[in-house]
Amino acid sequence: MNTKWVEDELKVIKEKGLYRQLKTIETPPEPRIKIRGKELLLLSSNNYLGLASDDRLIQSATEVLQSFGVGSGGARLTTGNTIWHDQLEKRVATFKKAESALLFSSGYLANVGVLSSVAGEGDVILSDELNHASIVDGCRLSKAKTIIYHHKSMNDLEEKLRMTSVFKKKFIVTDGVFSMDGDLAPLPEIVALARKYNAYVIMDDAHGTGVLGEHGRGTAEHFNLEHEIDLVIGTFSKAVGTEGAYVAGKEVWIQYLRNKARSFIFQTAMAPSIAAATITSIDIIEQNQQLRQHLLRLGKMLRKQLKLLGFRVDDGITPIIPVIIGEAKLAVEFAKELEEQGIFAPAIRPPTVPIGQCRIRISLMASHTEEQIGEVIEVFQRVGQSLGVIQ
Ligand code: PMP
Secondary structure, eight states: OOOOOHHHHHHHHHHOOOOOOOOBSSOSSSEEEEEEEEEEOOBSSSOOSSGGHHHHHHHHHHHHHHOOOSOOOSBIIIIIHHHHHHHHHHHHHHTTTTTTEEEEOOOOHHHHHHHHHOTTTEEEEEETOOOOHHHHHHHHHSSSEEEETTTTTTTHHHHHHHHHHHSSSSSEEEOOOOOOTOOOOOHHHHHHHHHHTTOEEEETTTTTTTTTSSTSSSHHHHTTTSSSOOOOEEEESHHHOOOOOEEOHHHHHHHHHHHHHHHHHHOOOOHHHHHHHHHHHHHHHOOOOHHHHHHHHHHHHHHHHHHHHTTTTOOOSEEEEEEEESSHHHHHHHOOOOTTTTTTTTOTTTTOOOOOOOEEEEOOOTOOOHHHHHHHHHHHHHHHHTSSSOO
């Protein structure tokens, strides 16, 4: 078959500076990694609490790996459900202070499964313009009308809600922490508008889970709004340090999703060993405030220093720190220079972020030290000056 059109499309992508390539990492996601034998400071992992290679998680996973084997061998509703899946769902529900919880194999599949099954024809979903791609795809898969509101603009959301009286059910969907900007959804205002206009609130707390709130329960805990969100979705692939995802909410919602969400029904259950490690991780997260405090302190320090140097960095409280560079080619050049000088933090380009807002997305881990933050500041200053991004 003719593949000329594929080559042409790839050429266009390359010309725009948007071609993507894999980098192969030869070590666990800890502060010092190796790529092609070269040691680099990892500054772009979602392993926020450093738990992905924690000995306690490894031990839990190993024990269950030995007793239950490697793969689950089936979907939850057929042969894949084990005591570890049941236990993890119960643990998530108590952690999230919810009536019930349901596991998915990834956050992507959770968002797609939830949105496509709760919202249908005649319904409307109001979605923040910077919501994650999996929310966007979930909206597309549902047969509901999707209306995008400007990022965190409550005036725009209200204006749009006012025009939705013709729809049967209304849903507001938002990230808790926005993945590329590291800012928080204005949850108190969203909840107030939802009550005023009789809409359900669905929040994807991929980046808030484990990171925000006194006990790491996430963005809703941070705002003291834990009982006000209809469905909270979160992934285990970031601060929790494992894989898979959850949806937490009222028992009736969970029963509905178990019967309706296609990415739950038709997906093989996560490995039992991963479920066991995830339970251990949640125990650590809930009890260990110091990890979070250290992480957030490092974030504050780095933001302040980068701003002082003249970089475009917003105020914020999360460990996601976007440094806006501008055009794609310059951002790629910046990332390349960082790597030359010992730091691994790739450039983020469209379609992940808007054109002209390409960035280095820094994400910190609790396993970083203050000395390493000092190293980051020195390298950013050198690279920023040599490429004319700062003076
Ligand atoms: N939601 C958000 C906001 C994310 O950033 C991500 C991961 N990039 C996901 C969902 C998907 O989660 P997972 O990697 O577990 O599929």
